[in-house]
Amino acid sequence: MHALAEAIWTEQLKARRSLVPRITLLGLSLVPLMVGLFLLILKNPAWASHFSALTVKARASGLVADWGGYWSVLTQGVAIGGFCVFGIIVIWLFGREFSDRTAKDLLALPIGRATIVTAKLLVASLWALGLAIWVYGLGFVLGALIGLSNGTAMVFVQATGRFALVSGLTIVLVLPFAWVASAGRGYLAPVGALFLVVFFSQILAALGVGALFPWAVPALLSGAAGPAATTINLGSLLLVVLCASGGIAATFAWWRYADQT
């Protein structure tokens, strides 16, 4: 346990000294800020007439200017934007060791490679969780400032539950990119894989078979493919769990067995 605590400490120091936490915070904050701005425009058409282009975009988005619509869009933002940002966190935590050529310093240590991998995965999960909580909090404050209507307890409970489920699934689904970053020894392969996964999620969801593709499941649950697709069966959730645990197991196995040349 002490070894894991030490490994987590080193990961947080590396993260704190880099720009990545600030970039991810800024990147994900754009979701509630943009949604908030659109809602502000929709609620105040007279004021928004100064920003004609934005007004057109806000009207075209089909946003409903109440708490239910707001949370729905925020949840979709976490499912899609969050997936990319959380993915970048995992890719950076693992890929930087190969890009900076520091991985070899992590291979023959008394605390063991599994502890290093565990620490990185934990830091990535907690970092992503922190960002999700930040988006939730910021979204709540912005919604209150805008003065959205229909803020019943039922709406909040349902929205919070869906937001938490989508965030949790999104976080576990980015963890397999740790394996791609490790086996690919850097950033290029996992970033490519991330784009591919986003691309296939869109295509498969549009074809109506998104529930069979684990990485499309959070976006479907969030309502990104329409309200009709938000009901996900247990099989899809099982696929998500299998995919995430398979990716995590592959990461541990790679660090344990692969030749580090």
Place this chain on the structure above:
Amino acid sequence: MNEAITTNNLTKHYGARPVVEGVALHVQHGEIYAFLGLNGAGKTTTLRMLLGMVRPTAGTITMLGQPVGPETHALWGQVGYLVETPYAYPELTVRENLEIARRLHVVADPHAVQRTLEHVGLLPYADRRAGTLSLGNAQRVGLAKALLHSPKVLILDEPINGLDPAGVVEVRELLRGLAQAGITILLASHLLSEVARIATRVGILHQGRCVAEMDAATLHQHRQRWLVLDTLDRVATRQILDSAGILVDDAHDDGLVLRDAAALAHPERIARLLVEADQAVTKLSILEEDLESQFLRLVGVTAKESDDARTR
């Protein structure tokens, strides 16, 4: 058991390509054992196998009495290493990089970082970002990380790469001091003269095989020597030497070359012989094979093949 590192039939193949073939190492405690080899000889792969980074295709490794394998974590608390060019987290300071090394080696003493900074001469750079360091100082950071946890065995790949002459002397003295304190050092290098100065034993690796192993004194003794002699009349000199039973091996612009053991042992007798025969001796010197030539002779390659290997 007095061996710090033992390998038995250590072999690594990548597919059908053999990289290391049946290497048997026996490194004694407190010894500075140097691996010499051309680029691609298998030095780094061997070191990586010793550190559990690369799995051997065959063979066994024992270090400090423990078998080396994927689960031998505790062993690495007693082993320091520097493999190839050292790198550090560029946005972290030197001190922070060492603090990370201290924590990952579970060193309880928080003063270990400061002590190591002083030990390797990095104190003036302690609060500089590692990414801004010169190659020589980056090398020192690598050495500092290897030494921070006071290891019993040090495995170093090209430890003086990039160091300036003063740094080379410093590291040489540092390694000698560590060996005197009982630390076993295994290093790989292509800087032959440097290795010859500090190693107590040398293993020569060529095309993945250990082709020769000897202590430093034997290495020196095995260096070829020859006597170069010149006079105003080479033809007459040659006849005089022939009639005295001394074989002239070669002749070139510098003079006549003699490899005769007696002539090498007593060059003054050659001089006396020629002077008594009224020959004016203009040159008489004993030359010694340089380390590079000796190395290439031992591995059985020509200088051209060596150049080809370097450019591959």
